[in-house]
Amino acid sequence: MRYSLSRDIGLTGKIDFIRTVVCVKALSDATVLNGLSLKNRFIRAAVGEKTTDGTVDGHILGVYRELSRGGAGTLITGFTLIDEAERLYPILSLYDDSFIDGHKELTSLVHESGANIISQLVYAGSWVIGNRRGDVLLAPSAIKHLKSNAVPREASAAEIKAIPRKFAEAALRAKKAGHDGVELHAAHWFFLCQFLTPYYNRRTDQYGGSVENRARMLIETYEAVREAVGRDFPVWVKINVNDGFDMGVSLEDCLYVGRELSRRGIDAIEVSGNWMDRPENSGPFFKDEAQALAAVTGASIILTGGNRDFQKMTEILNSTDIAYFGLARPLMKEPDLINRFFERANGKSADS
Numbered sequence: 001m002r003y004s005l006s007r008d009i010g011l012t013g014k015i016d017f018i019r020t021v022v023c024v025k026a027l028s029d030a031t032v033l034n035g036l037s038l039k040n041r042f043i044r045a046a047v048g049e050k051t052t053d054g055t056v057d058g059h060i061l062g063v064y065r066e067l068s069r070g071g072a073g074t075l076i077t078g079f080t081l082i083d084e085a086e087r088l089y090p091i092l093s094l095y096d097d098s099f100i101d102g103h104k105e106l107t108s109l110v111h112e113s114g115a116n117i118i119s120q121l122v123y124a125g126s127w128v129i130g131n132r133r134g135d136v137l138l139a140p141s142a143i144k145h146l147k148s149n150a151v152p153r154e155a156s157a158a159e160i161k162a163i164p165r166k167f168a169e170a171a172l173r174a175k176k177a178g179h180d181g182v183e184l185h186a187a188h189w190f191f192l193c194q195f196l197t198p199y200y201n202r203r204t205d206q207y208g209g210s211v212e213n214r215a216r217m218l219i220e221t222y223e224a225v226r227e228a229v230g231r232d233f234p235v236w237v238k239i240n241v242n243d244g245f246d247m248g249v250s251l252e253d254c255l256y257v258g259r260e261l262s263r264r265g266i267d268a269i270e271v272s273g274n275w276m277d278r279p280e281n282s283g284p285f286f287k288d289e290a291q292a293l294a295a296v297t298g299a300s301i302i303l304t305g306g307n308r309d310f311q312k313m314t315e316i317l318n319s320t321d322i323a324y325f326g327l328a329r330p331l332m333k334e335p336d337l338i339n340r341f342f343e344r345a346n347g348k349s350a351d352s
């Protein structure tokens with residue numbers, strides 16, 4: 001069964017009408033972001049895939065072949081490990097130069113279809129999947145992870161200092177592999193995200209307490225990555241704007257982070273949050289927060305989570321400064337959804 005349904009595709013006539021009469025911006029717009037050309041405003045939001053030993057294997061190539069032919073202008077990879085200490089997590093990896101060749105192959109395959117590839121970099125910490133008993137799980141504080149139930153150890157000052165360098169080295173490998181940019185995963189209660197969230201960050205040193213302190217880990221990581229890859233290489237970040245629990249991140253915190261990263265030259269901010277707690281088709285989940293961020297930062301804002309309705313996306317595009325739309329589950333179910341949307345919008349037949 002097709003995911004996108006006639007309900008969404010069926011709105012195309014209305015979208016065309018809106019575009020003709022009032023809309024200046026369209027989902028099909030080609031844009032340029034820090035020198036990177038994006039052929040439309042659709043971004044495949046990251047979806048972590050299992051791989052063999054962290055390599056770009058046949059399964060990964062198959063998934064990205066289909067996605068890159070499916071119409072989305074830009075594909076964000078599934079989260080990619082930056083530290084060998086987390087290697088038991090069976091996902092893409094860039095903690096070592098030996099992974100670069102595989103990523104080069106991935107880049108070529110995606111570029112063949114005119115799509116971009118952005119590598120999403122992660123330090124997982126206590127958000128672990130599978131059996132990692134015995135591993136050192138680091139977090140800002142020794143607070144049990146609400147999703148994984150893992151109890152981490154508080155990262156020492158020296159361990160904190162080592163993380164930005166690992167992100168920077170992995171970003172440089174992504175650049176060497178020809179990827180079009182990197183995205184720092186600072187959402188969904190992975191390590192970087194946990195520093196921003198008061199529930200997980202109980203530190204009393206310069207990395208905890210005030211928002212200035214809680215944001216320091218992410219800002220230092222961004223700065224290390226920027227220094228490694230240079231000003232002209234796109235660097236994006238994905239953050240939570242709503243944790244959905246007590247002592248979660250506040251909108252004011254997010255606006256501060258957005259302003260500070262923007263001031264330092266971040267190119268795009270992907271807005272996410274507690275998407276797992278929301279009914280799948282009740283989105284977009286974080287539009288108000290994304291709109292508020294778009295108003296205070298110079299970075300391009302990507303709204304991700306619950307985007308299911310093309311008319312709504314067009315309206316948001318034209319009534320806010322939100323510039324791009326991330327989709328994950330719709331493209332898992334229908335990798336060719338964007339092509340089908342454009343075919344229908346252009347009056348060509350597409351099955352439904």
Ligand SMILES: Cc1cc2nc3c(=O)[nH]c(=O)nc-3n(C[C@H](O)[C@H](O)[C@H](O)COP(=O)(O)O)c2cc1C
Pocket residue numbers: 045046047048049077078079120185187188238272275280283304305306307326327328329330
């Ligand atoms: C199976 C699966 C794997 C995911 N893996 C990642 C990931 O690696 N990195 C990430 O930032 N988000 C990941 N997400 C979250 C998505 O990027 C996205 O934020 C979320 O699914 C909400 O968007 P949607 O409503 O379009 O699915 C994953 C989601 C799913 C369903």
